[in-house]
Amino acid sequence: MKQLTKILFLIVNCTLLINNGMGQNLVPNPSFEDTVSCPTSDNQLYNCVGWDAYSSPDYFSTCSSSPDVAVPNNWGGFQQPATGDSYVAIGVFGDTSFFYSCDSSSCNSHEFVGRFLSTPLAIGVKYYVSFRTSLSISNSLSVNCAADKLGVKFTNGQPSFGVPSPTLISNSAHIYSSTLLTDSSxxxxxxxxxxxxxxxxxxxxxxxxxxxxxxxxxxxxxxYCNSYYFIDDVCVSTDSLTCVNSVGINDTPFNQSGFNVYPNPATNQITIENLQLGDAYEIQIYNSLGQLLYSDSEVHTINKEIDINTFSNGLLLINIKSENRNFFYKLLKK
Known part of the structure:
Protein backbone atom coordinates (compact mmCIF):
# COMPACT_ATOMS: atom_id res chain seq x y z
CA MET A 1 0.00 0.00 0.00
CA LYS A 2 2.86 2.40 0.85
CA GLN A 3 4.49 1.67 -2.51
CA LEU A 4 1.20 2.40 -4.32
CA THR A 5 0.85 5.65 -2.37
CA LYS A 6 4.35 6.72 -3.44
CA ILE A 7 3.56 5.95 -7.09
CA LEU A 8 0.33 7.95 -6.94
CA PHE A 9 2.20 10.82 -5.26
CA LEU A 10 4.80 10.87 -8.04
CA ILE A 11 2.12 10.77 -10.76
CA VAL A 12 0.24 13.68 -9.21
CA ASN A 13 3.40 15.77 -8.80
CA CYS A 14 4.58 15.05 -12.35
CA THR A 15 1.17 16.09 -13.63
CA LEU A 16 1.38 19.34 -11.68
CA LEU A 17 4.84 20.04 -13.10
CA ILE A 18 3.61 19.44 -16.64
CA ASN A 19 0.59 21.69 -16.12
CA ASN A 20 2.83 24.40 -14.67
CA GLY A 21 4.46 25.34 -17.95
CA MET A 22 5.63 22.36 -19.97
CA GLY A 23 3.59 22.11 -23.15
CA GLN A 24 1.54 25.21 -22.43
CA ASN A 25 1.34 28.42 -24.41
CA LEU A 26 3.39 30.96 -22.44
CA VAL A 27 1.54 33.89 -24.06
CA PRO A 28 -1.52 34.93 -22.01
CA ASN A 29 -4.52 36.15 -24.00
CA PRO A 30 -2.85 34.86 -27.21
CA SER A 31 -5.74 35.60 -29.57
CA PHE A 32 -6.71 38.94 -27.98
CA GLU A 33 -10.09 37.71 -26.70
CA ASP A 34 -9.95 39.14 -23.16
CA THR A 35 -11.06 42.76 -23.24
CA VAL A 36 -11.22 45.63 -20.80
CA SER A 37 -13.78 47.27 -23.05
CA CYS A 38 -14.87 46.96 -26.67
CA PRO A 39 -12.77 49.15 -29.01
CA THR A 40 -14.55 52.24 -30.34
CA SER A 41 -11.81 53.71 -32.54
CA ASP A 42 -8.25 53.19 -33.75
CA ASN A 43 -5.20 53.05 -31.46
CA GLN A 44 -7.05 51.34 -28.57
CA LEU A 45 -4.89 48.32 -27.78
CA TYR A 46 -5.23 49.33 -24.13
CA ASN A 47 -8.68 47.73 -24.30
CA CYS A 48 -7.05 44.31 -24.81
CA VAL A 49 -6.03 42.71 -21.50
CA GLY A 50 -2.27 42.50 -20.96
CA TRP A 51 -1.06 43.81 -24.34
CA ASP A 52 1.10 46.93 -24.72
CA ALA A 53 1.37 49.26 -27.71
CA TYR A 54 4.35 50.85 -29.44
CA SER A 55 3.23 53.75 -31.66
CA SER A 56 -0.41 53.17 -32.73
CA PRO A 57 -1.39 49.52 -33.35
CA ASP A 58 -5.11 48.84 -33.63
CA TYR A 59 -7.50 46.46 -31.88
CA PHE A 60 -10.48 44.89 -33.67
CA SER A 61 -13.37 42.90 -32.19
CA THR A 62 -16.83 41.60 -33.05
CA CYS A 63 -18.11 43.39 -29.95
CA SER A 64 -17.28 46.80 -31.44
CA SER A 65 -20.11 48.92 -32.85
CA SER A 66 -17.66 51.16 -34.71
CA PRO A 67 -17.31 50.38 -38.45
CA ASP A 68 -13.61 51.29 -38.24
CA VAL A 69 -12.64 48.56 -35.77
CA ALA A 70 -15.46 46.02 -36.04
CA VAL A 71 -15.05 42.42 -37.25
CA PRO A 72 -15.13 41.15 -39.97
CA ASN A 73 -15.59 44.47 -41.86
CA ASN A 74 -13.37 47.34 -40.72
CA TRP A 75 -11.17 50.10 -42.09
CA GLY A 76 -8.46 47.55 -42.84
CA GLY A 77 -10.78 45.58 -45.14
CA PHE A 78 -12.59 42.30 -44.54
CA GLN A 79 -11.15 39.56 -42.35
CA GLN A 80 -12.61 36.92 -40.06
CA PRO A 81 -10.52 36.14 -36.95
CA ALA A 82 -8.26 33.11 -37.16
CA THR A 83 -9.58 32.21 -33.71
CA GLY A 84 -12.35 33.66 -31.57
CA ASP A 85 -13.71 37.18 -32.06
CA SER A 86 -10.75 39.57 -32.08
CA TYR A 87 -7.34 40.40 -33.56
CA VAL A 88 -4.86 43.27 -33.70
CA ALA A 89 -3.12 45.03 -36.59
CA ILE A 90 0.22 46.79 -37.00
CA GLY A 91 1.97 48.84 -39.65
CA VAL A 92 5.29 47.28 -40.64
CA PHE A 93 6.41 49.51 -43.53
CA GLY A 94 5.12 52.80 -44.83
CA ASP A 95 5.41 56.29 -46.17
CA THR A 96 5.88 58.99 -43.54
CA SER A 97 2.22 60.03 -43.80
CA PHE A 98 1.08 56.51 -42.86
CA PHE A 99 2.54 56.71 -39.34
CA TYR A 100 1.51 59.81 -37.47
CA SER A 101 4.57 59.41 -35.22
CA CYS A 102 6.97 59.67 -38.15
CA ASP A 103 8.50 63.11 -38.56
CA SER A 104 11.28 62.51 -41.11
CA SER A 105 11.71 60.94 -44.54
CA SER A 106 13.59 57.93 -43.18
CA CYS A 107 12.39 57.40 -39.62
CA ASN A 108 11.52 53.68 -40.03
CA SER A 109 8.59 54.22 -37.68
CA HIS A 110 7.01 50.79 -37.38
CA GLU A 111 4.27 49.64 -35.01
CA PHE A 112 4.65 46.87 -32.43
CA VAL A 113 2.59 44.97 -29.87
CA GLY A 114 4.02 43.23 -26.82
CA ARG A 115 3.27 41.67 -23.45
CA PHE A 116 4.80 39.78 -20.52
CA LEU A 117 4.96 35.99 -20.75
CA SER A 118 3.28 33.86 -18.09
CA THR A 119 6.68 32.30 -17.26
CA PRO A 120 10.21 33.50 -18.14
CA LEU A 121 12.08 31.41 -20.71
CA ALA A 122 14.73 29.00 -19.47
CA ILE A 123 18.29 29.33 -20.77
CA GLY A 124 19.31 26.48 -23.08
CA VAL A 125 15.75 25.31 -23.71
CA LYS A 126 14.33 25.05 -27.24
CA TYR A 127 11.11 27.01 -27.83
CA TYR A 128 8.55 26.83 -30.61
CA VAL A 129 7.12 30.19 -31.66
CA SER A 130 4.25 30.97 -34.03
CA PHE A 131 1.62 33.54 -34.91
CA ARG A 132 -0.93 34.00 -37.67
CA THR A 133 -1.04 37.04 -39.91
CA SER A 134 -3.06 38.37 -42.83
CA LEU A 135 -2.22 41.23 -45.20
CA SER A 136 -4.64 44.16 -45.16
CA ILE A 137 -5.51 45.77 -48.49
CA SER A 138 -7.75 48.80 -48.04
CA ASN A 139 -8.29 51.94 -50.09
CA SER A 140 -9.82 53.76 -47.11
CA LEU A 141 -6.67 53.18 -45.05
CA SER A 142 -4.29 53.46 -48.04
CA VAL A 143 -2.65 50.10 -47.27
CA ASN A 144 -1.66 48.05 -50.28
CA CYS A 145 1.80 46.58 -49.89
CA ALA A 146 3.09 43.14 -48.89
CA ALA A 147 6.31 42.92 -46.87
CA ASP A 148 8.67 40.40 -45.32
CA LYS A 149 10.53 40.49 -41.97
CA LEU A 150 7.40 40.39 -39.77
CA GLY A 151 8.49 38.52 -36.68
CA VAL A 152 9.05 38.10 -32.93
CA LYS A 153 11.66 39.39 -30.51
CA PHE A 154 12.06 38.50 -26.83
CA THR A 155 13.42 40.91 -24.21
CA ASN A 156 14.17 41.05 -20.50
CA GLY A 157 11.42 43.32 -19.28
CA GLN A 158 9.29 45.76 -21.22
CA PRO A 159 11.19 48.12 -23.55
CA SER A 160 10.44 51.81 -23.59
CA PHE A 161 7.26 51.88 -25.65
CA GLY A 162 5.90 55.03 -27.23
CA VAL A 163 6.85 57.65 -29.78
CA PRO A 164 8.88 58.94 -31.51
CA SER A 165 12.09 56.93 -30.96
CA PRO A 166 12.01 53.56 -32.83
CA THR A 167 14.36 51.81 -30.41
CA LEU A 168 13.21 48.31 -31.38
CA ILE A 169 14.51 48.41 -34.96
CA SER A 170 17.87 46.62 -34.82
CA ASN A 171 17.82 44.49 -38.03
CA SER A 172 17.51 41.33 -35.96
CA ALA A 173 14.75 39.17 -34.47
CA HIS A 174 14.48 35.75 -32.86
CA ILE A 175 11.86 34.59 -35.40
CA TYR A 176 10.85 36.38 -38.61
CA SER A 177 9.53 35.83 -42.13
CA SER A 178 12.22 35.74 -44.81
CA THR A 179 9.64 35.78 -47.62
CA LEU A 180 6.89 38.20 -48.63
CA LEU A 181 3.59 37.70 -46.79
CA THR A 182 1.11 38.23 -49.63
CA ASP A 183 -2.01 36.36 -48.47
CA SER A 184 -4.89 38.76 -47.86
CA SER A 185 -7.68 36.16 -48.03
CA TYR A 224 2.70 54.39 -52.65
CA CYS A 225 3.61 51.44 -50.43
CA ASN A 226 2.10 51.01 -46.96
CA SER A 227 2.14 47.61 -45.22
CA TYR A 228 -0.42 46.77 -42.55
CA TYR A 229 -1.01 43.28 -41.13
CA PHE A 230 -3.66 41.67 -38.96
CA ILE A 231 -2.23 39.38 -36.23
CA ASP A 232 -3.85 36.55 -34.25
CA ASP A 233 -2.97 33.37 -32.31
CA VAL A 234 0.43 34.16 -30.78
CA CYS A 235 2.16 31.08 -29.31
CA VAL A 236 5.37 30.27 -27.41
CA SER A 237 5.87 26.78 -26.02
CA THR A 238 8.39 24.02 -25.37
CA ASP A 239 5.93 21.62 -27.02
CA SER A 240 5.93 21.33 -30.81
CA LEU A 241 2.30 20.21 -30.71
CA THR A 242 1.22 23.39 -28.93
CA CYS A 243 2.76 25.71 -31.52
CA VAL A 244 4.38 24.66 -34.80
CA ASN A 245 7.37 22.33 -35.08
CA SER A 246 9.20 23.62 -38.15
CA VAL A 247 10.80 26.82 -39.37
CA GLY A 248 9.23 28.73 -42.23
CA ILE A 249 6.06 30.18 -43.63
CA ASN A 250 2.82 28.39 -44.31
CA ASP A 251 0.88 30.38 -46.88
CA THR A 252 -2.13 28.06 -46.86
CA PRO A 253 -5.19 30.00 -45.67
CA PHE A 254 -6.22 28.97 -42.16
CA ASN A 255 -9.60 27.19 -42.01
CA GLN A 256 -10.13 27.81 -45.72
CA SER A 257 -9.31 24.32 -47.01
CA GLY A 258 -12.83 23.56 -48.21
CA PHE A 259 -12.47 25.50 -51.46
CA ASN A 260 -9.83 26.92 -53.77
CA VAL A 261 -10.46 30.25 -55.50
CA TYR A 262 -8.19 31.24 -58.39
CA PRO A 263 -6.58 33.13 -60.05
CA ASN A 264 -5.85 35.94 -57.62
CA PRO A 265 -5.59 38.68 -58.85
CA ALA A 266 -8.12 38.04 -61.64
CA THR A 267 -9.37 40.04 -64.63
CA ASN A 268 -12.09 38.23 -66.56
CA GLN A 269 -12.98 34.96 -64.85
CA ILE A 270 -12.46 33.09 -61.59
CA THR A 271 -12.82 29.42 -60.74
CA ILE A 272 -14.12 28.12 -57.42
CA GLU A 273 -12.93 24.56 -56.87
CA ASN A 274 -14.83 22.44 -54.35
CA LEU A 275 -12.21 20.46 -52.43
CA GLN A 276 -14.80 18.83 -50.19
CA LEU A 277 -16.67 17.09 -53.01
CA GLY A 278 -19.72 17.24 -50.76
CA ASP A 279 -23.23 18.63 -51.02
CA ALA A 280 -24.40 21.71 -52.87
CA TYR A 281 -22.95 25.05 -51.82
CA GLU A 282 -23.92 28.71 -52.10
CA ILE A 283 -21.77 31.56 -53.47
CA GLN A 284 -22.07 35.28 -52.80
CA ILE A 285 -19.63 37.91 -54.09
CA TYR A 286 -19.51 41.46 -52.70
CA ASN A 287 -17.45 44.53 -53.51
CA SER A 288 -15.52 46.44 -50.84
CA LEU A 289 -18.61 48.58 -50.15
CA GLY A 290 -20.63 45.50 -49.22
CA GLN A 291 -22.78 45.57 -52.38
CA LEU A 292 -23.84 42.14 -53.67
CA LEU A 293 -22.43 41.56 -57.18
CA TYR A 294 -23.15 37.87 -57.69
CA SER A 295 -25.19 35.14 -56.03
CA ASP A 296 -25.85 31.46 -56.75
CA SER A 297 -27.88 29.66 -54.11
CA GLU A 298 -27.27 26.10 -55.28
CA VAL A 299 -24.01 24.99 -56.93
CA HIS A 300 -23.31 21.30 -57.53
CA THR A 301 -20.25 21.37 -59.81
CA ILE A 302 -16.72 20.70 -58.55
CA ASN A 303 -15.31 23.61 -60.59
CA LYS A 304 -17.56 26.66 -60.78
CA GLU A 305 -16.45 29.31 -63.29
CA ILE A 306 -17.72 32.86 -62.76
CA ASP A 307 -17.44 35.77 -65.19
CA ILE A 308 -16.22 38.88 -63.35
CA ASN A 309 -15.38 40.93 -66.44
CA THR A 310 -18.13 43.49 -65.73
CA PHE A 311 -17.15 43.96 -62.08
CA SER A 312 -15.31 47.17 -61.18
CA ASN A 313 -11.62 46.84 -60.31
CA GLY A 314 -10.88 46.47 -56.63
CA LEU A 315 -11.28 44.05 -53.75
CA LEU A 316 -13.93 41.32 -54.03
CA LEU A 317 -15.26 39.51 -50.96
CA ILE A 318 -16.40 35.93 -51.60
CA ASN A 319 -18.61 34.07 -49.12
CA ILE A 320 -19.16 30.35 -49.74
CA LYS A 321 -21.70 28.52 -47.59
CA SER A 322 -21.46 24.74 -47.39
CA GLU A 323 -22.94 22.28 -44.90
CA ASN A 324 -23.66 24.96 -42.29
CA ARG A 325 -20.12 26.36 -42.60
CA ASN A 326 -18.97 29.70 -44.01
CA PHE A 327 -15.76 30.10 -46.01
CA PHE A 328 -14.46 33.62 -46.67
CA TYR A 329 -12.02 34.67 -49.39
CA LYS A 330 -10.69 37.97 -50.70
CA LEU A 331 -9.75 38.45 -54.34
CA LEU A 332 -8.36 41.41 -56.25
CA LYS A 333 -10.13 42.30 -59.52
CA LYS A 334 -7.77 44.06 -61.94
Whole structure:
Protein backbone atom coordinates (compact mmCIF):
# COMPACT_ATOMS: atom_id res chain seq x y z
CA MET A 1 0.00 0.00 0.00
CA LYS A 2 2.86 2.40 0.85
CA GLN A 3 4.49 1.67 -2.51
CA LEU A 4 1.20 2.40 -4.32
CA THR A 5 0.85 5.65 -2.37
CA LYS A 6 4.35 6.72 -3.44
CA ILE A 7 3.56 5.95 -7.09
CA LEU A 8 0.33 7.95 -6.94
CA PHE A 9 2.20 10.82 -5.26
CA LEU A 10 4.80 10.87 -8.04
CA ILE A 11 2.12 10.77 -10.76
CA VAL A 12 0.24 13.68 -9.21
CA ASN A 13 3.40 15.77 -8.80
CA CYS A 14 4.58 15.05 -12.35
CA THR A 15 1.17 16.09 -13.63
CA LEU A 16 1.38 19.34 -11.68
CA LEU A 17 4.84 20.04 -13.10
CA ILE A 18 3.61 19.44 -16.64
CA ASN A 19 0.59 21.69 -16.12
CA ASN A 20 2.83 24.40 -14.67
CA GLY A 21 4.46 25.34 -17.95
CA MET A 22 5.63 22.36 -19.97
CA GLY A 23 3.59 22.11 -23.15
CA GLN A 24 1.54 25.21 -22.43
CA ASN A 25 1.34 28.42 -24.41
CA LEU A 26 3.39 30.96 -22.44
CA VAL A 27 1.54 33.89 -24.06
CA PRO A 28 -1.52 34.93 -22.01
CA ASN A 29 -4.52 36.15 -24.00
CA PRO A 30 -2.85 34.86 -27.21
CA SER A 31 -5.74 35.60 -29.57
CA PHE A 32 -6.71 38.94 -27.98
CA GLU A 33 -10.09 37.71 -26.70
CA ASP A 34 -9.95 39.14 -23.16
CA THR A 35 -11.06 42.76 -23.24
CA VAL A 36 -11.22 45.63 -20.80
CA SER A 37 -13.78 47.27 -23.05
CA CYS A 38 -14.87 46.96 -26.67
CA PRO A 39 -12.77 49.15 -29.01
CA THR A 40 -14.55 52.24 -30.34
CA SER A 41 -11.81 53.71 -32.54
CA ASP A 42 -8.25 53.19 -33.75
CA ASN A 43 -5.20 53.05 -31.46
CA GLN A 44 -7.05 51.34 -28.57
CA LEU A 45 -4.89 48.32 -27.78
CA TYR A 46 -5.23 49.33 -24.13
CA ASN A 47 -8.68 47.73 -24.30
CA CYS A 48 -7.05 44.31 -24.81
CA VAL A 49 -6.03 42.71 -21.50
CA GLY A 50 -2.27 42.50 -20.96
CA TRP A 51 -1.06 43.81 -24.34
CA ASP A 52 1.10 46.93 -24.72
CA ALA A 53 1.37 49.26 -27.71
CA TYR A 54 4.35 50.85 -29.44
CA SER A 55 3.23 53.75 -31.66
CA SER A 56 -0.41 53.17 -32.73
CA PRO A 57 -1.39 49.52 -33.35
CA ASP A 58 -5.11 48.84 -33.63
CA TYR A 59 -7.50 46.46 -31.88
CA PHE A 60 -10.48 44.89 -33.67
CA SER A 61 -13.37 42.90 -32.19
CA THR A 62 -16.83 41.60 -33.05
CA CYS A 63 -18.11 43.39 -29.95
CA SER A 64 -17.28 46.80 -31.44
CA SER A 65 -20.11 48.92 -32.85
CA SER A 66 -17.66 51.16 -34.71
CA PRO A 67 -17.31 50.38 -38.45
CA ASP A 68 -13.61 51.29 -38.24
CA VAL A 69 -12.64 48.56 -35.77
CA ALA A 70 -15.46 46.02 -36.04
CA VAL A 71 -15.05 42.42 -37.25
CA PRO A 72 -15.13 41.15 -39.97
CA ASN A 73 -15.59 44.47 -41.86
CA ASN A 74 -13.37 47.34 -40.72
CA TRP A 75 -11.17 50.10 -42.09
CA GLY A 76 -8.46 47.55 -42.84
CA GLY A 77 -10.78 45.58 -45.14
CA PHE A 78 -12.59 42.30 -44.54
CA GLN A 79 -11.15 39.56 -42.35
CA GLN A 80 -12.61 36.92 -40.06
CA PRO A 81 -10.52 36.14 -36.95
CA ALA A 82 -8.26 33.11 -37.16
CA THR A 83 -9.58 32.21 -33.71
CA GLY A 84 -12.35 33.66 -31.57
CA ASP A 85 -13.71 37.18 -32.06
CA SER A 86 -10.75 39.57 -32.08
CA TYR A 87 -7.34 40.40 -33.56
CA VAL A 88 -4.86 43.27 -33.70
CA ALA A 89 -3.12 45.03 -36.59
CA ILE A 90 0.22 46.79 -37.00
CA GLY A 91 1.97 48.84 -39.65
CA VAL A 92 5.29 47.28 -40.64
CA PHE A 93 6.41 49.51 -43.53
CA GLY A 94 5.12 52.80 -44.83
CA ASP A 95 5.41 56.29 -46.17
CA THR A 96 5.88 58.99 -43.54
CA SER A 97 2.22 60.03 -43.80
CA PHE A 98 1.08 56.51 -42.86
CA PHE A 99 2.54 56.71 -39.34
CA TYR A 100 1.51 59.81 -37.47
CA SER A 101 4.57 59.41 -35.22
CA CYS A 102 6.97 59.67 -38.15
CA ASP A 103 8.50 63.11 -38.56
CA SER A 104 11.28 62.51 -41.11
CA SER A 105 11.71 60.94 -44.54
CA SER A 106 13.59 57.93 -43.18
CA CYS A 107 12.39 57.40 -39.62
CA ASN A 108 11.52 53.68 -40.03
CA SER A 109 8.59 54.22 -37.68
CA HIS A 110 7.01 50.79 -37.38
CA GLU A 111 4.27 49.64 -35.01
CA PHE A 112 4.65 46.87 -32.43
CA VAL A 113 2.59 44.97 -29.87
CA GLY A 114 4.02 43.23 -26.82
CA ARG A 115 3.27 41.67 -23.45
CA PHE A 116 4.80 39.78 -20.52
CA LEU A 117 4.96 35.99 -20.75
CA SER A 118 3.28 33.86 -18.09
CA THR A 119 6.68 32.30 -17.26
CA PRO A 120 10.21 33.50 -18.14
CA LEU A 121 12.08 31.41 -20.71
CA ALA A 122 14.73 29.00 -19.47
CA ILE A 123 18.29 29.33 -20.77
CA GLY A 124 19.31 26.48 -23.08
CA VAL A 125 15.75 25.31 -23.71
CA LYS A 126 14.33 25.05 -27.24
CA TYR A 127 11.11 27.01 -27.83
CA TYR A 128 8.55 26.83 -30.61
CA VAL A 129 7.12 30.19 -31.66
CA SER A 130 4.25 30.97 -34.03
CA PHE A 131 1.62 33.54 -34.91
CA ARG A 132 -0.93 34.00 -37.67
CA THR A 133 -1.04 37.04 -39.91
CA SER A 134 -3.06 38.37 -42.83
CA LEU A 135 -2.22 41.23 -45.20
CA SER A 136 -4.64 44.16 -45.16
CA ILE A 137 -5.51 45.77 -48.49
CA SER A 138 -7.75 48.80 -48.04
CA ASN A 139 -8.29 51.94 -50.09
CA SER A 140 -9.82 53.76 -47.11
CA LEU A 141 -6.67 53.18 -45.05
CA SER A 142 -4.29 53.46 -48.04
CA VAL A 143 -2.65 50.10 -47.27
CA ASN A 144 -1.66 48.05 -50.28
CA CYS A 145 1.80 46.58 -49.89
CA ALA A 146 3.09 43.14 -48.89
CA ALA A 147 6.31 42.92 -46.87
CA ASP A 148 8.67 40.40 -45.32
CA LYS A 149 10.53 40.49 -41.97
CA LEU A 150 7.40 40.39 -39.77
CA GLY A 151 8.49 38.52 -36.68
CA VAL A 152 9.05 38.10 -32.93
CA LYS A 153 11.66 39.39 -30.51
CA PHE A 154 12.06 38.50 -26.83
CA THR A 155 13.42 40.91 -24.21
CA ASN A 156 14.17 41.05 -20.50
CA GLY A 157 11.42 43.32 -19.28
CA GLN A 158 9.29 45.76 -21.22
CA PRO A 159 11.19 48.12 -23.55
CA SER A 160 10.44 51.81 -23.59
CA PHE A 161 7.26 51.88 -25.65
CA GLY A 162 5.90 55.03 -27.23
CA VAL A 163 6.85 57.65 -29.78
CA PRO A 164 8.88 58.94 -31.51
CA SER A 165 12.09 56.93 -30.96
CA PRO A 166 12.01 53.56 -32.83
CA THR A 167 14.36 51.81 -30.41
CA LEU A 168 13.21 48.31 -31.38
CA ILE A 169 14.51 48.41 -34.96
CA SER A 170 17.87 46.62 -34.82
CA ASN A 171 17.82 44.49 -38.03
CA SER A 172 17.51 41.33 -35.96
CA ALA A 173 14.75 39.17 -34.47
CA HIS A 174 14.48 35.75 -32.86
CA ILE A 175 11.86 34.59 -35.40
CA TYR A 176 10.85 36.38 -38.61
CA SER A 177 9.53 35.83 -42.13
CA SER A 178 12.22 35.74 -44.81
CA THR A 179 9.64 35.78 -47.62
CA LEU A 180 6.89 38.20 -48.63
CA LEU A 181 3.59 37.70 -46.79
CA THR A 182 1.11 38.23 -49.63
CA ASP A 183 -2.01 36.36 -48.47
CA SER A 184 -4.89 38.76 -47.86
CA SER A 185 -7.68 36.16 -48.03
CA UNK A 186 -6.81 33.77 -45.22
CA UNK A 187 -4.25 33.58 -42.45
CA UNK A 188 -0.60 32.75 -43.04
CA UNK A 189 1.56 31.39 -40.25
CA UNK A 190 4.98 32.70 -39.30
CA UNK A 191 6.76 30.16 -37.12
CA UNK A 192 10.14 28.87 -36.04
CA UNK A 193 12.28 27.62 -33.17
CA UNK A 194 15.12 29.07 -31.13
CA UNK A 195 17.14 28.19 -28.03
CA UNK A 196 16.81 30.78 -25.28
CA UNK A 197 20.08 32.47 -24.33
CA UNK A 198 18.50 34.50 -21.54
CA UNK A 199 15.56 34.36 -19.15
CA UNK A 200 13.40 36.49 -21.45
CA UNK A 201 10.02 37.39 -19.97
CA UNK A 202 8.58 39.72 -22.63
CA UNK A 203 7.48 39.09 -26.24
CA UNK A 204 7.18 41.71 -29.01
CA UNK A 205 5.70 41.33 -32.51
CA UNK A 206 6.47 43.57 -35.48
CA UNK A 207 9.07 44.36 -38.14
CA UNK A 208 12.43 44.81 -36.42
CA UNK A 209 14.28 45.61 -39.67
CA UNK A 210 14.67 49.10 -41.13
CA UNK A 211 13.12 50.04 -44.46
CA UNK A 212 16.32 49.42 -46.43
CA UNK A 213 16.37 45.81 -45.15
CA UNK A 214 12.66 45.17 -45.76
CA UNK A 215 11.43 43.77 -49.09
CA UNK A 216 8.01 44.97 -50.27
CA UNK A 217 5.61 44.39 -53.14
CA UNK A 218 2.77 46.71 -54.18
CA UNK A 219 -0.41 44.63 -54.54
CA UNK A 220 -2.53 47.15 -56.46
CA UNK A 221 -2.05 49.89 -59.04
CA UNK A 222 -1.01 52.66 -56.66
CA UNK A 223 2.49 54.09 -56.45
CA TYR A 224 2.70 54.39 -52.65
CA CYS A 225 3.61 51.44 -50.43
CA ASN A 226 2.10 51.01 -46.96
CA SER A 227 2.14 47.61 -45.22
CA TYR A 228 -0.42 46.77 -42.55
CA TYR A 229 -1.01 43.28 -41.13
CA PHE A 230 -3.66 41.67 -38.96
CA ILE A 231 -2.23 39.38 -36.23
CA ASP A 232 -3.85 36.55 -34.25
CA ASP A 233 -2.97 33.37 -32.31
CA VAL A 234 0.43 34.16 -30.78
CA CYS A 235 2.16 31.08 -29.31
CA VAL A 236 5.37 30.27 -27.41
CA SER A 237 5.87 26.78 -26.02
CA THR A 238 8.39 24.02 -25.37
CA ASP A 239 5.93 21.62 -27.02
CA SER A 240 5.93 21.33 -30.81
CA LEU A 241 2.30 20.21 -30.71
CA THR A 242 1.22 23.39 -28.93
CA CYS A 243 2.76 25.71 -31.52
CA VAL A 244 4.38 24.66 -34.80
CA ASN A 245 7.37 22.33 -35.08
CA SER A 246 9.20 23.62 -38.15
CA VAL A 247 10.80 26.82 -39.37
CA GLY A 248 9.23 28.73 -42.23
CA ILE A 249 6.06 30.18 -43.63
CA ASN A 250 2.82 28.39 -44.31
CA ASP A 251 0.88 30.38 -46.88
CA THR A 252 -2.13 28.06 -46.86
CA PRO A 253 -5.19 30.00 -45.67
CA PHE A 254 -6.22 28.97 -42.16
CA ASN A 255 -9.60 27.19 -42.01
CA GLN A 256 -10.13 27.81 -45.72
CA SER A 257 -9.31 24.32 -47.01
CA GLY A 258 -12.83 23.56 -48.21
CA PHE A 259 -12.47 25.50 -51.46
CA ASN A 260 -9.83 26.92 -53.77
CA VAL A 261 -10.46 30.25 -55.50
CA TYR A 262 -8.19 31.24 -58.39
CA PRO A 263 -6.58 33.13 -60.05
CA ASN A 264 -5.85 35.94 -57.62
CA PRO A 265 -5.59 38.68 -58.85
CA ALA A 266 -8.12 38.04 -61.64
CA THR A 267 -9.37 40.04 -64.63
CA ASN A 268 -12.09 38.23 -66.56
CA GLN A 269 -12.98 34.96 -64.85
CA ILE A 270 -12.46 33.09 -61.59
CA THR A 271 -12.82 29.42 -60.74
CA ILE A 272 -14.12 28.12 -57.42
CA GLU A 273 -12.93 24.56 -56.87
CA ASN A 274 -14.83 22.44 -54.35
CA LEU A 275 -12.21 20.46 -52.43
CA GLN A 276 -14.80 18.83 -50.19
CA LEU A 277 -16.67 17.09 -53.01
CA GLY A 278 -19.72 17.24 -50.76
CA ASP A 279 -23.23 18.63 -51.02
CA ALA A 280 -24.40 21.71 -52.87
CA TYR A 281 -22.95 25.05 -51.82
CA GLU A 282 -23.92 28.71 -52.10
CA ILE A 283 -21.77 31.56 -53.47
CA GLN A 284 -22.07 35.28 -52.80
CA ILE A 285 -19.63 37.91 -54.09
CA TYR A 286 -19.51 41.46 -52.70
CA ASN A 287 -17.45 44.53 -53.51
CA SER A 288 -15.52 46.44 -50.84
CA LEU A 289 -18.61 48.58 -50.15
CA GLY A 290 -20.63 45.50 -49.22
CA GLN A 291 -22.78 45.57 -52.38
CA LEU A 292 -23.84 42.14 -53.67
CA LEU A 293 -22.43 41.56 -57.18
CA TYR A 294 -23.15 37.87 -57.69
CA SER A 295 -25.19 35.14 -56.03
CA ASP A 296 -25.85 31.46 -56.75
CA SER A 297 -27.88 29.66 -54.11
CA GLU A 298 -27.27 26.10 -55.28
CA VAL A 299 -24.01 24.99 -56.93
CA HIS A 300 -23.31 21.30 -57.53
CA THR A 301 -20.25 21.37 -59.81
CA ILE A 302 -16.72 20.70 -58.55
CA ASN A 303 -15.31 23.61 -60.59
CA LYS A 304 -17.56 26.66 -60.78
CA GLU A 305 -16.45 29.31 -63.29
CA ILE A 306 -17.72 32.86 -62.76
CA ASP A 307 -17.44 35.77 -65.19
CA ILE A 308 -16.22 38.88 -63.35
CA ASN A 309 -15.38 40.93 -66.44
CA THR A 310 -18.13 43.49 -65.73
CA PHE A 311 -17.15 43.96 -62.08
CA SER A 312 -15.31 47.17 -61.18
CA ASN A 313 -11.62 46.84 -60.31
CA GLY A 314 -10.88 46.47 -56.63
CA LEU A 315 -11.28 44.05 -53.75
CA LEU A 316 -13.93 41.32 -54.03
CA LEU A 317 -15.26 39.51 -50.96
CA ILE A 318 -16.40 35.93 -51.60
CA ASN A 319 -18.61 34.07 -49.12
CA ILE A 320 -19.16 30.35 -49.74
CA LYS A 321 -21.70 28.52 -47.59
CA SER A 322 -21.46 24.74 -47.39
CA GLU A 323 -22.94 22.28 -44.90
CA ASN A 324 -23.66 24.96 -42.29
CA ARG A 325 -20.12 26.36 -42.60
CA ASN A 326 -18.97 29.70 -44.01
CA PHE A 327 -15.76 30.10 -46.01
CA PHE A 328 -14.46 33.62 -46.67
CA TYR A 329 -12.02 34.67 -49.39
CA LYS A 330 -10.69 37.97 -50.70
CA LEU A 331 -9.75 38.45 -54.34
CA LEU A 332 -8.36 41.41 -56.25
CA LYS A 333 -10.13 42.30 -59.52
CA LYS A 334 -7.77 44.06 -61.94
Missing amino acids: GWSMVHGTFIADSTYNYIILGNFFDDSNTTTQIMDGNT
